[in-house]
Structure formats: structure tokens, C-alpha cells
Amino acid sequence: MALRWSSYPQPSQRARWAARSGGGIPGLLKAHFNVNEILSTVMMNQIAVQGMNFLLLGPIIDPVQLERASRIPQTARISSTFSLPRLVPTRLHLGTVIAILMAVAVYILLWRTTLGYRIRAVGLNPEASRYAGINVARHVALSMALSGALAGLAGVVQVFGVNFRMFTDGSATGFTGSAGFHGIVAALFGQLHPLGTIPAAFFFGGLLVGANRLQRAVQVPAALIVTLNGLVVVFVVSTELWRQQRARRRAAEIARENEDPASVDVSPLDELEATA
């Protein structure tokens, strides 16, 4: 959630470090002070945006803007050596590939490493994990730091691949356009499995962009588009029940076929859900 803690027009390692600390703070607060992470991260959103506003209007402002009386809060354009290459002929940039690779990397981390196993264990049952000797506090803080690092990477990719500078649009989301927020929706749509977020993110992004397209083509008020987006999300998410029932029916059918109720074959997604 601390999406904006990164993205200085500097090499991205520094940005990721900044994001890691941004994500790590809520993690540490949770681990050591039991500060609820929803509270701390929602608060830190605004702290980050205002902090960024301060920096954009002060230390890192575009020198061109300083000369003008109106100080538009933005940095200088980054040089093209740092911009992410485009996947010609589309306007898709390398960031998309990076995102997909990160999703796979997170899957591997969570399901194929000991560290990932411990993180999942702590999430599922902190007390049992403590008995098993896992340092709960450390893993909570670590997972939130990783989460922050990824969010920071998202910011970096946006700046280096699309915007080519840091700025703010004056809203409570800085330059991100609620991407952090939408990321949460995408994560939930993807059943909280990293590989699921790939199609979910594309779907949600498609929804948002398609809605704007619709607005331009038919010239309906933007408000109608927002309403429609909301309705689509509600309807899609409401199909959960139908999906679960269908999965169960399929499982029952297969069991009947095998004439052995013990060997129920569950669909891959349900298996993911069970381990998620």
C-alpha cells in the first residue's frame, strides 16, 4: 500500500530501498507494537503523498519550474538512458514483463522456499508457528517489507516506463492514479495467489481503460463510467457463489465417476485456494 515511497529519478535500487523501508515500517509496527496494519498503511498513504508533495515542491523540483512563478510540482524529465524500453510496436513497456516476472518470482518464493513456507505458516496460524519455532515478528515485518518493495517497484516502473518524471496530480494518490488501491482489488480477484494476479490485473486494467474508451466514444459523463465500473466489479465478484457451487458439483461428478468418494479431484484453483 505504501506505493509512493519510492521513485526518485535515480537508479531504482535506491528507490526499492526507500520502498522497502516504507513497507517495513508498518511491518515493524505490527510485529512489535501490534499496530493494526490496515490503520498504519492507510495513514501512511497520506503521509507519503504529502511527503512527496513537499519534495516535489522543494528539493527535487524541476529547475525549469523554479524559474517560473507557478511552481508545478514535478521533477525534471529523466534522461532516456533510464527509460524502460518499449515492446515495439505497442506502447507496452518493459515494466509489464518485469511485473509478470515478479509475480512468478513471488510464487516461487512463497511456495518453493523455506522462507515462503514460514511466511504462509505465520499468516495461517501465528500461534502454531510460534510453537514450531518460527520467529513470527520477524516474518511479519519481512513480508510487509517485501510487499512494500514490490509496491515501490510498481512506482519505479510507472515513473521510468510511462511518466518519465515524478509529479503529482494533486489528488490523494499522487501520481499513481489509485494503482495501489486497484492492486488490492486485483490481488483479491486473483484469489490471493501471485499467479492469479496476472490475469486479474489485466482484467481490471482492461476494465478501467475500456471504460474511459467508452466515455470518449459515446461521450457519456465520466460519472456514468465510474458507476458502471462499480457495477461490473460487484457483479463479477458476486459470481463467487456460482463458481464455488460449480466446482463442488464437478468434484462430486468426478467422485461419482470414480465410485470412490475419497478420491475427489479438486480443481487447480480450489487447490490453490486451499493452500493460499
Add this chain to the structure above:
Amino acid sequence: MRKITSLVVMVTLLALAVSACGAGGGDADGTFRIAVVTPSAINDLAFSQSIYEAMIKVQQAKGGADNLEFVVSENMFVVDDAGTAIRDYASQGYDLVIAHGSQYGGVLQEIAPDFPDISFAWGTTVDTFGVDNIFAYEARSEEGGYVNGVMAGALTESDIVGVVGPIETGDAKLYVDGFIAGVRAQNPSAQVNSNWIGSFSDVALASEAAQTHVSAGADVMAGTAQMVVGAIGVAKDNGVLWFGTQASQTSLAPEIVVANQIYDWSGVILEIIDLMGQGTLGGRSFEITLENEGLYMDYNDAFDLPSDVRARADETVQGIIDGTIDVLP
């Protein structure tokens, strides 16, 4: 998974179908087509409303919708979406695409070179990036701010004036700087307290900021950006005078609004259209000022403004126009 895939397909198909409808492109019968992208609502009584009203005037000046048609994409505060919109309109063959927001500069810089035959206009700034199909336009909002400030300085009896602003940048900063300069010039003993609430949309916070000014003794207030409706409400409740900018805010509180600085972009847009007719697609920057009447002072008739204050204001306007008053030295 299947559900998500089928939905992705559906949405993509829908978007494609819809965009295919839209991509008619080109001047059907010599109609001049303008597209406007703006970050807030066109009825926000402030920034976006000013460009919308200007477009209406321009359309009328050009003889109606048969000669000039325009479309508006409002609420494009997400810069990425605005960029897509600008690019979309450009590729659909609109003659002029107006990006009415200082935050759109970056994306415009990327897009304009891809469409050398289309003209783009960027407000509010004077930077054309040296690209020859971008026009830039800005409001010298500090001028009207100064005039408002002079009146405020003259009208305040408690010698405390309050200002409510969003984020200290761009158009808002110019206006407030001008306003404060005007108050000081007219009334050196007056104190101006300003409050930057950090948001363009938090009406509740703007309202409390105004309340704080009133509690601190202010009897005259000013502010800028769309969330000031909250501040105006407080002003109304407390009999505190208000000076508006960007659009006429008189209708919100006719008892206490003294004057507004109105933005009229139509002159700039008409000039741009003329230049385009002569083959210049960009590379020029424009300002609306009191002199070229892109900015003008709108006085609230329902408010009983003392004639000496009104005279002072008119003098100030004249002084700014003929250069004897330097608003922000």
C-alpha cells in the same frame, strides 16, 4: 480462471467495438473539431468550468455546432488516463486537443511528436517544450488576485484576512501571491493568514480551515480551487466577505461575495484556431490578463460595495494594464 478469461475477452471486445465506432476520424464536412481533457468536473465552479464555458463561447463565436464541435473528457485527474485520452482523440483526427491541466505536461511532451499534423494546447503554463505543435496558455491569475487583495485590504475592519488554498503550486500559488501582495499594498497593517489544506477536493477540511480563519478574527477571506465551496459556506454563516476566482462564485453566497476574477479562455482559443488556419500548429504561448480581457473582474451587484473601494479597484485594474503596478516584482 475461466470466468476471468471470458470477462477479459468480453471487455476487450466491447472496448474494440466501441473504439471502432468512435474512430470515424477526419473532418467530415470541414467541421472544426476540438477535444478537451480536463482534471475535474465541468461544473466545479472553478478550473474546469472555466474551459468548458470558454468552449461554449468559442462555439457560438464560430457559428454553432455545425462549424465547430467539441467534446470534453472531464475528471481525468489520473494523468495516465488523460494521456490515453489525448492520444485517442489525436488518433481520431480531432484538429485541436486541449490538455487543460498543468499535470498533463509530461504526457503531452511524449504524445505531440507522434502526431505532427494535430495541434495541442496545454494549460496552464507557458512551456511549449520547443515542440512546434504545442501551444501553451496560462492565466496571470495574480493580477485579479491583486485587485481582489486591494479591495480586501480596504474592506477589512479587523485587519485580518484569511486565505484557503489547496496545494501551494501553479495557478493557485499565483493567485494567492497576488492576493497577498494586493492586501499589503492597500493596507500595510493588515495581516494575511493562509492555509494550504493539501487537497483539491476535501470540502470538509476547507470548511474547517475557513472556520479557523474566522475564529482567528478574519472578516474577509479568499481562496482558490474547487473545494472552497466549503469555505464559502462558512463565510456566509459568519457574515465574512469572500473574493472568488476562476469562475463566478456569487451564486453560492450572494450576500457576502464581493467580486470574482473570471477566467475567459475563449480569446486564447479563438487566436489558436486562427493561427492554425494560417498553418501554425504550435510553438506559441498565450496569457490571459486583465489587459487582453482574458481575465476580468466580475462584481456582485447584490453586494453594496462602497464607491471609493470600487474606484480603488478600477484604478488598480488600470494600473496593472498600463504597467504602473507591478504585481509580483
Add this chain to the structure above:
Amino acid sequence: MIESLLSAQVLLGILTSGIRLATPYLYAGIGETFGQRSGVLNLGVEGQMLVGAFAAFYAVQRTGNLVLGLLAAIVVGGLMGLAMAFVSVTLRAKQGISGIGFFLFGLGMSDLLFQTLLGTVQTVSGFRPVSIPLLSDIPVLGPIFFNQNLLVYTAYLLVPVADFVMNKTTLGLKIRAVGENPEAADSLGVSVARVRYITVTLGGVLSGIAGASLSIALLNVFQQNLTSGLGFIAVALVYFGGWRAWGLLAGALLFSMVNALQLWVQVLGIPIPSEFAVMMPYVLTIVALVIAVQRVRPPTALTKPFIREG
């Protein structure tokens, strides 16, 4: 300059502003607390507030009747709450997402109706401050606490009422049981679905009233995105409050008072950059939680739809 911050005038101003600012957080937060205690997460509070705000505003604008406005907000908020309950309880949808869907719906719908039915930004005559006869004469504190408008009073009265309902009534017991251990509650004959429907619909009603408190009482105006993130802060404050009404009150007051404080900091010209002043309430809320070091857990069944086995 810091001394001027501690002057009586300023401190009184901060208290009064803080009490006013906290009102919508109280309504929305208490509604959300009920819902979350029964195990349902509602992120659509912001959307419910916006449609409630518009409904109240429109009703008052057309009829001038404040009671009608309040009723409009209650009905509209309740309907959205009912819809959320249906989607979350009967359809068992993922609550985080459905909430955000409702938020977008509420945001867009309120704006759409505003543009279609009203078109221009305007003000109405809403609830005015009402002084309580004897209490408002108390020196110093009187005018602050007892000269507010009706919806402010009701918000604060709601806190002990909510606390009483949650902890001293059968309904409250059922709500807590359903949120902690729905299977056990179900086996004892409590209708988990019915309890959740009640709490979530109630949450919608209260969010609607929260919106009305803005549009026809505190601000007397409606504009697109009037609430500007208030609903989400209210949800966050539920976590701050440890799912207790009094805890929510503490959080709402802390947040709002510090917000009022930072406004004064700027007005008095204390040389803190405006961005840091704006940050203050957010930072101090976190700091307060660190200091308080709570040992509360969320309701165990929060966000988990209840499925009747067998």
C-alpha cells in the same frame, strides 16, 4: 508563536473544530464496527456516504424539509447496506472487492445524479447549531460542546448507545458470537445470515447519515466526491478503536483534533511546511496506537463468508 498556539482562544477553537470534524467519522465508524464485529468487512462506506449525502441534499433542496432529508439519507444508505449484505452474505462474494465495487458505484451514482438533477454547485439551509439551554451557559466548555447542530449531538450520543447494544444486549451478544465463531453460534440456533444482514444494513444507514451530516448539516453543500476519502479513514479508525465504540471515539477525536490543530498551525504562521502540517493527524494516529500498545485481535470470522455445512 508556540505560545499563541496554547492560548485559550486557539485551544477552544481546536476543540470546537475537532468535535465538528469528528462527526461523520463517528457515524460511519460505528456502522462499520457493527458490521465488522459480525464478521463482514465493508469497504464501500465511502460510496454509501456519498449517495446518502446526495439524497439528503436533494431532498432538502427540493422541499426545505430537514427531516425528509435525513430520512432520504437513511433509506438510501440502508438500501446500499442491504445490497452489500446480500452480496456478502447470501452470495458470499469476496468482501474486500465487493466493498470497493460499491464504493465506485456510490461515487459515480452520486455524481451522476448530482449532474443530472442539480447541475450546479449550490448551498442549502441545513441543520443549524442548536444550543442546549442550561448546559451551553457553562463558561468556556459550554459553547464548545453544547452549541453544535443536532446531527453532531446524535453522533456523540450514538457512542454509548452502540457500546450498550454491543455489550449489554442479546443482539450484541449474537453479533459478537457470529463474528468470533459463526459455527458455534449457528449450532446454538442463531441465524448468522440474519445477524449479518442486520449489522451491514445498519452500517449502510449510519454511513448514509454520515454523508447527510456533511451535506445538510456541517457543509450545507454537495459536490462531486464530497467526502474525499473520509469513509476509508473511518474504516481505518475502526481498527484503531479495537472494534469498540469508545475506541472509535478516541480515534475519531484524536484524528480530528490534530487536524484542527494543524489548521491553526498554518493560520498562526508557525513555520512548518504546509505538507508536514497536513500530515500531522496521520502521523499522530499511528503514534497513538504505538503508545497505547493494544492487545486486541480482529473478530475471528472477519471477511469469511459463513457456509452452512451439511
